[in-house]
Amino acid sequence: MRSLLLRRAALLVAVLLAVTFLAFGAMNTLGDPLFNIVGPLSEIDCDAVARGEAEATSSALDGNRTDCEILAGVRADYRLDEPLLKRYVLWLGDAARGDFGTSFQSEGVPVSEILTDKLPVSIKLMVYAEVLALALAIPLGVYGAYRANRRADRVLSVVSMAALAMPSFALGVVLLYVFGLKMGLFPSSYDSSSVWSELRSLFLPALTLGSGLAAGYQRLLRTDLVTTLQEDFVHMAKAKGMTDRHILFRHALRPSLFSVVTVFGIQTGALIGGSLVVEQIYLIPGVGRELVAAVARDDFPVVLAGVVMIATAFVVINFAVDLLYGWLDPRVRTQ
């Protein structure tokens, strides 16, 4: 167990390094890194200014310095003249301390502050979605296995197949149209004035995000539970006269949850991707919406920090799920 943990930890570090390097590298090799930091200002030809062939300009950003002085400052701050690998190491050191630089466009507000402000809403949305997904999937999965290959199970199977084929943005638009706009049951935008109105306004977004998850969980749980129900201890319980409900939920459910736990980690990726889109549709002021807004205004420090934060969280969650899996199923530990 100890050496397994160590190996996992080493892999975790390696993957985190690779992921951050990929994100940092993409930001610095695709397109002009100077443009990615300061936007159109980067197109000023400072060599020409220095030779006196062009006039030195200054923009509204900083009245006391010329644009070329600002550019030189940025070059120094972001170490743009250093080789990529060295810049990455220096950037990583800052990032590890939570310093992702300042947003160029929002008047020097620290990037980490912008993102952490938006984080709680996004996390609420995702937790809400997971809760709804499990609340739907566990009863329906158990019922599907209980009535395996009968009509109810076949109907559930068709419904879950359809739910998996429905992209989250499409479902979001349809739910917004039917329940938000036509029936007026739910508000069409985020409202955090009270706990109740927050729960209500996040219901459709969470359902949009959760339905695909629910369908996946339901199918897995049904399949695993059908297998578990053929085990001897289930026949034993039946012979002892226990009710079907007791057998299903008390005896058979827990050993059938392994696959659900495994995909829980993998599904987090889909959940994060889905929440980017769902936050757009329902106008929820979360990390996803901030990230998209940052892309639209070419505010790349925010984009890079957002991507790195999300990817790091995703990697850590997956490793935690791996460990949890080993803890749930003793056979994994000895491998």
Added chain:
Amino acid sequence: MTADVDVVETTLGRAFWIGVGWLGFLAFLALFASWLPIGDPHEIAAGGPREGPSFGHIFGTDALGRDVFARTIFGARISLVVGFLAVLFGMVVGGGLGIAAGYFRGVTDQIISFSFFTLLSFPGLVLALLITALIDRNQLTVSLTLGILSIAPVGRLARANTIVFAEREFVQAARVLGADSTRIITKEILPNVMIPMAALALLGMGIAIVAEGSLAFLGLSVEGDAVSWGKSIVDGSQARDLEQNPNVALFPIFVMFLTVLALNYAGDRVREYFDVRETAF
């Protein structure tokens, strides 16, 4: 192997062929859209603004009076081509790397497997957002970006299957007869690994089509006035448009849903039909 509870069917089934028929029909419409009486997707005021479905415009018109049916069919061009190119790219790169990793093992395998693992450590859409935000977005670059996302899943499948087949007698026989690695990979292993990859390709195409739509919602799909399903749906999904003019978003959503359903189902059936299991790790 454990006993299977579900009866394994021996044909692909009627629903499979209905799905394939739908895909063929759609591909036909998209391919010959310019010569069929479909209309111009960009023509403003082809009908009155915000009309519901009618005989002249079976999907109605949008706020600018453009024909939604024409936009859906021309949108299929971009969406299907993006889906196809993305999967093709993933197949060639991911499949090639996966087979190399599974065949040569050792350090090659470790490096390639770690790369796959790293790619999978990004939530897919976040990686796509990062790349598309930094490049000029045309049909090819968006396809390639989505193709990058499919490298790791395809590669893992190819690797796992290659490991299984590399141990089989016919491969060892070829080796004993003096065939070199290139010949063994192309003549002995590739044909066998292609079948499970084909099943994944169908599923992957559905995922890529959905991913294009998601990128459209993030404002990161193909730039310019090119129409795709994602962009049409975004056009129609602002609260006011959706309330007054739901046909603009809902018809493309419906067509896209049927297409993804058909691809998912076909992929599932092909996989079951050939009964391929991902075994070796």
